[in-house]
Amino acid sequence: MSFKEIFEQHKWDEVKESIYQKTAADVENALFKQKRTLEDFKALISPAAAAYLEPMAQLSQKVTQKRFGKTVQMYIPLYLSNECTNICTYCGFSLDNKVRRRTLSEDEILQEIAVIKALGYDHVLLVTGEANQTVHVDYFKKVLKLIRPHFSMISLEVQPLDTDEYEELIPLGLNTVLVYQETYHQEDYRKHHPKGKKSNFNYRLETPDRLGKAGIHKMGLGVLIGLEDWRTDSFFTALHLDYLEKTYWQTRYSLSFPRLRPFSGGLEPKVEMTDRELVQLICAYRIMNEEVELSLSTRESEKFRDHCIALGITSISAGSKTNPGGYAVAPESLEQFEISDERTPAQIAQLIRSKGYEPVWKDWDRFM
Amino acid sequence: MLTIADKIFTSRLFTGTGKFSSSVLMEKALVASGSELVTVALRRVDMQDRQDDLLLHLNHPQIILLPNTSGVRNAKEAVFAAQLAREALETNWLKLEIHPDPKYLMPDPIETLKATEELARLGFVILPYIHADPVLCKRLEEAGAAAVMPLGSPIGSNKGLKTIDFLEIIIEQSKVPVIVDAGIGAPSDAAKAMEIGADAVLVNTAIAVAGDPVAMAIAFKMAVEAGRMAFEAKLGDQKNRAVASSPLTAFLDEL
Numbered sequence: 001m002s003f004k005e006i007f008e009q010h011k012w013d014e015v016k017e018s019i020y021q022k023t024a025a026d027v028e029n030a031l032f033k034q035k036r037t038l039e040d041f042k043a044l045i046s047p048a049a050a051a052y053l054e055p056m057a058q059l060s061q062k063v064t065q066k067r068f069g070k071t072v073q074m075y076i077p078l079y080l081s082n083e084c085t086n087i088c089t090y091c092g093f094s095l096d097n098k099v100r101r102r103t104l105s106e107d108e109i110l111q112e113i114a115v116i117k118a119l120g121y122d123h124v125l126l127v128t129g130e131a132n133q134t135v136h137v138d139y140f141k142k143v144l145k146l147i148r149p150h151f152s153m154i155s156l157e158v159q160p161l162d163t164d165e166y167e168e169l170i171p172l173g174l175n176t177v178l179v180y181q182e183t184y185h186q187e188d189y190r191k192h193h194p195k196g197k198k199s200n201f202n203y204r205l206e207t208p209d210r211l212g213k214a215g216i217h218k219m220g221l222g223v224l225i226g227l228e229d230w231r232t233d234s235f236f237t238a239l240h241l242d243y244l245e246k247t248y249w250q251t252r253y254s255l256s257f258p259r260l261r262p263f264s265g266g267l268e269p270k271v272e273m274t275d276r277e278l279v280q281l282i283c284a285y286r287i288m289n290e291e292v293e294l295s296l297s298t299r300e301s302e303k304f305r306d307h308c309i310a311l312g313i314t315s316i317s318a319g320s321k322t323n324p325g326g327y328a329v330a331p332e333s334l335e336q337f338e339i340s341d342e343r344t345p346a347q348i349a350q351l352i353r354s355k356g357y358e359p360v361w362k363d364w365d366r367f368m
Numbered sequence: 369m370l371t372i373a374d375k376i377f378t379s380r381l382f383t384g385t386g387k388f389s390s391s392v393l394m395e396k397a398l399v400a401s402g403s404e405l406v407t408v409a410l411r412r413v414d415m416q417d418r419q420d421d422l423l424l425h426l427n428h429p430q431i432i433l434l435p436n437t438s439g440v441r442n443a444k445e446a447v448f449a450a451q452l453a454r455e456a457l458e459t460n461w462l463k464l465e466i467h468p469d470p471k472y473l474m475p476d477p478i479e480t481l482k483a484t485e486e487l488a489r490l491g492f493v494i495l496p497y498i499h500a501d502p503v504l505c506k507r508l509e510e511a512g513a514a515a516v517m518p519l520g521s522p523i524g525s526n527k528g529l530k531t532i533d534f535l536e537i538i539i540e541q542s543k544v545p546v547i548v549d550a551g552i553g554a555p556s557d558a559a560k561a562m563e564i565g566a567d568a569v570l571v572n573t574a575i576a577v578a579g580d581p582v583a584m585a586i587a588f589k590m591a592v593e594a595g596r597m598a599f600e601a602k603l604g605d606q607k608n609r610a611v612a613s614s615p616l617t618a619f620l621d622e623l
Contacts, residue, residue: 065577067524069387122414152411218470245471250441252470291471356389365411367449368439 002209003243004202010239012185015042016232022046031055036288041238044284045231053280060283060312063290070357073293073315074345075123075155076116079324080104080143082334084129086196088182090224090260090267092322092336093129095196099334103134106146108329113150115327119319119345122362123153125178127322127336130159130198137165144172153364155220159197160207166214175364178220179207180256184236185228192227208240212248217368219244219251220295225278226260226269234281238288254293254315255285261299261337275304279311286312298339305341305348309355318348370567372405372545373461373493373514375432379404380562381592382434382547384572385422386412388581395425397575401585407434407463407570410449415456423457434495436463442476443483450487462487463517464496473523477504481511488512497549500531505538505546516542517570519550520561524573526553529560539565555584555591562595563603 022043030040031052043049049056081103084093104112116124126143128135140158147154155176156169166177183189186201193199211219221240223233234257241253257278260269273281278300285294295315296308305316321327323335343351349359370377383403388394398406406426414420426433435453440446443466450462464487466480467473475498487494493514498504500518508516518538521527528551529535539546545567552558558569571588578584 066526066573069576070389071387250468353390358388358390362414363411367452368411368445
């Protein structure tokens with residue numbers, strides 16, 4: 001049994017149609033009840049809910065504070081490599097983007113860590129492309145051993161791995177793995193991933209199952225917004241989360257909602273999502289699931305991030321570089337995408353405080 | 369006076385340190401609450417750093433730190449965390465929290481019992497956070513727990529004393545102090561817990577997330593004092609005294 005069987009019971013077009021058919025009465029019903037179903041979630045992300053944005057935001061803030069208090073977790077990505085054997089239409093690291101690549105050596109990683117630590121970070125997200133010849137499980141093992149003494153929480157956003165590979169990495173200090181499906185629209189997925197191991201839709205779809213079986217502490221899900229209808233893709237994300245929470249009940253979950261950003265050689269979004277719609281989605285996720293962590297990256301603009309802190313977001317990055325060596329050793333190397341909010345971590349921490357929240361730099365420990 | 373292990377407490381309101389909007393506000397609220405036992409998540413503090421922000425704000429003579437193991441998933445991790453805490457924070461007091469379920473943070477009774485047995489052997493003062501399960505509380509008492517901390521309702525839920533019938537059994541049977549932990553959403557919930565004879569309550573979310581945490585801390589202080597005073601003054605029994613309009617036994621007079 002895996003999510004694939006549940007996924008296959010849902011047809012994209014039918015789901016999409018049912019979301020767009022939700023009415024104001026469905027939205028009100030979803031807003032005011034105690035326990036919500038996935039049908040209620042459809043109502044909350046439907047066009048009909050746009051008129052209820054303010055009450056949704058109020059409710060989202062209230063339930064977020066109940067669970068997470070007035071705190072926001074701080075994390076930063078550390079790009080280790082931009083080598084990649086995949087072609088992905090939306091990504092700066094795509095194989096057909098003919099730019100020089102680099103993978104950080106141990107010595108270079110230590111130089112990067114020194115900068116990140118000086119910024120105050122204790123939670124780090126390691127990112128790579130997919131280059132199985134050079135950036136493989138043995139490389140990750142080496143890196144985890146190297147950086148574990150420096151961070152309380154280590155997350156990974158790399159190519160999907162096998163269950164036994166995750167089982168090797170977890171005891172070395174791997175806490176969290178992020179694996180975004182990009183889109184749950186199978187045909188569209190094929191279009192955007194024409195070449196490389198990533199073109200295997202099902203292997204990616206079943207990655208959270210493999211992570212769950214390996215006993216990962218936390219996993220992050222999401223889609224890349226801009227590839228397909230965001231409402232339908234978000235429903236499938238919620239469906240996936242619902243299945244995972246029931247199946248791998250000892251794992252924590254986080255969601256991200258990255259919107260397509262410009263990069264060198266880039267793709268224009270097929271579907272635009274407005275700021276208003278992204279707020280609707282954030283609130284809908286929160287109202288549906290009071291416990292899931294919601295993460296917002298530097299892809300989003302300053303003003304948008306300033307206001308989202310109080311809406312339901314529980315973790316945020318700042319001062320991010322999306323290229324390997326970006327903090328110290330190779331500031332000019334190829335980046336994955338252009339960030340939007342370029343403020344420093346200290347400025348973001350100050351902003352969080354000014355909103356009446358506490359920035360939290362450490363919320364895990366090596367003994368866990 | 370409440371005694372746990374070798375410590376005497378004048379305040380029966382224990383507090384937590386999570387979810388506050390700043391360490392400064394946390395400190396003000398905790399001082400206002402009069403609390404003498406304050407729990408702090410080990411994962412939030414840097415145990416190697418004497419200048420840790422959270423710990424600095426808890427540095428008051430009346431406050432005893434109660435490190436908690438929130439985040440660990442089994443007895444093995446809990447025992448390891450406890451030993452680190454004892455060394456770094458120089459206390460053998462421990463709030464034992466093992467919740468393998470990160471969604472509702474439900475405590476694991478089996479791992480909690482195992483860890484209590486092991487930690488008692490290692491000389492810890494253990495306050496385990498558990499379900500309102502009377503049998504489990506007795507088992508923990510036998511295993512060497514210094515107190516038991518049954519939940520009123522799911523942690524952070526503010527739902528009050530949903531488990532009250534079981535709490536009453538636990539309070540009746542327990543030979544160690546009973547501290548109602550989790551779910552206390554309002555001062556009236558805290559007062560109720562004290563009225564039924566709880567030895568203390570632990571409150572975090574309801575204070576930390578209040579519009580004015582300092583005022584709310586004082587409200588809880590007063591509620592706990594009132595509840596305890598009512599318990600000691602011996603509340604009258606609640607009686608459902610029905611006066612039957614047609615007496616059922618009047619026929620006896622006619623026989």
